[in-house]
Amino acid sequence: MVVPLSAAARPEIPSPPPATLPKPTATNLVEIYAANSANATEAARMAAAHGDHHRAAMDRELAAPTRHLLTFDGRGPGRATEVFGDLARADHVAVLVPGSDTSLDTYGRFRATAAALQRQLTGRAPHGTRTAVVAWLGYRTPGTISTTVLTTDWADEAAPHLSAFIRRLQGVVGRPTTVSLVCHSYGTVVCARAASHLDIDDLALVGSPGTGADTAAALHTPARIWAARGTDDWVGEVPHVRTDLFGVTVGFGTDPVSPAFGAHVFAAGEGGHSDYFSPGSVSLTNLARIVLGDTTEVTRA
Numbered sequence: 001m002v003v004p005l006s007a008a009a010r011p012e013i014p015s016p017p018p019a020t021l022p023k024p025t026a027t028n029l030v031e032i033y034a035a036n037s038a039n040a041t042e043a044a045r046m047a048a049a050h051g052d053h054h055r056a057a058m059d060r061e062l063a064a065p066t067r068h069l070l071t072f073d074g075r076g077p078g079r080a081t082e083v084f085g086d087l088a089r090a091d092h093v094a095v096l097v098p099g100s101d102t103s104l105d106t107y108g109r110f111r112a113t114a115a116a117l118q119r120q121l122t123g124r125a126p127h128g129t130r131t132a133v134v135a136w137l138g139y140r141t142p143g144t145i146s147t148t149v150l151t152t153d154w155a156d157e158a159a160p161h162l163s164a165f166i167r168r169l170q171g172v173v174g175r176p177t178t179v180s181l182v183c184h185s186y187g188t189v190v191c192a193r194a195a196s197h198l199d200i201d202d203l204a205l206v207g208s209p210g211t212g213a214d215t216a217a218a219l220h221t222p223a224r225i226w227a228a229r230g231t232d233d234w235v236g237e238v239p240h241v242r243t244d245l246f247g248v249t250v251g252f253g254t255d256p257v258s259p260a261f262g263a264h265v266f267a268a269g270e271g272g273h274s275d276y277f278s279p280g281s282v283s284l285t286n287l288a289r290i291v292l293g294d295t296t297e298v299t300r301a
Helices: 028-052 053-063 106-124 153-171 186-197 282-292
Strands: 071-072 079-085 092-099 131-137 178-184 200-207 224-228 242-245 248-251
Touching: 028 071, 028 131, 053 092, 053 200, 053 248, 079 106, 092 106, 092 153, 092 186, 106 131, 106 282, 153 186, 178 186, 178 242, 178 282, 186 282, 200 282, 224 282
Parallel strands: 092 131, 092 178, 178 200, 200 224
Antiparallel strands: 071 079, 079 131, 242 248
């Protein structure tokens, strides 16, 4: 018996529709941040009136003037895109895509990964080099214990949203800013499904159950493709197969860290599935090197 644990199983939480926003540019980010902050404030009020005080507290935190929300939608499980750093002037930008069981109710742990990466980038970047990290919770994630996490269906639905977001992001940063996509767990499936439509420099897959593609070349992207898995990550025990089961394709195929896939495999240390962004970890250090373009310094597995 499958018991869904994701936020999708909960009653819909009332919230105003997302704010009507202009196309983001380097000059209107402050306006966009303010509009989303106001929307999150109203979402907090509505969630509290509904009796969901946990969500109300999270919405209030997101609405703080120190937070920079590029998008916000408090309805249901919720979606948000938060910026860390000066996006308009960044030389290197990393976009994080989360895996299963990520919603506004669990957003704190996803935010912590983005903040950790931005601190690592800031500490490692050469003097005068500016960086930014974007935490993109732009899709409805599956539950870890659910049938939906075993197929690419939700990733196929999410991929066009990610592609559209990256296009809008390029309108803010332009070139020669580098853009790296850092994807975790089921988020690697989302990134892989969108890869052929993304104008990015690097694609990093960590803790991946597979991508739905047999090889890195099958992703049809000019980006450098990286993959890593910690030695204590339980995803390593997942069968890397893809098969039809009662008319549904289940599984994600070739292991991204295997030679058969063809990615640049980098060291992730001994961490588990939730440890890739732990301060001081080998994986976080290597991810920062990838984002900054220090590819010769990346330690290989």
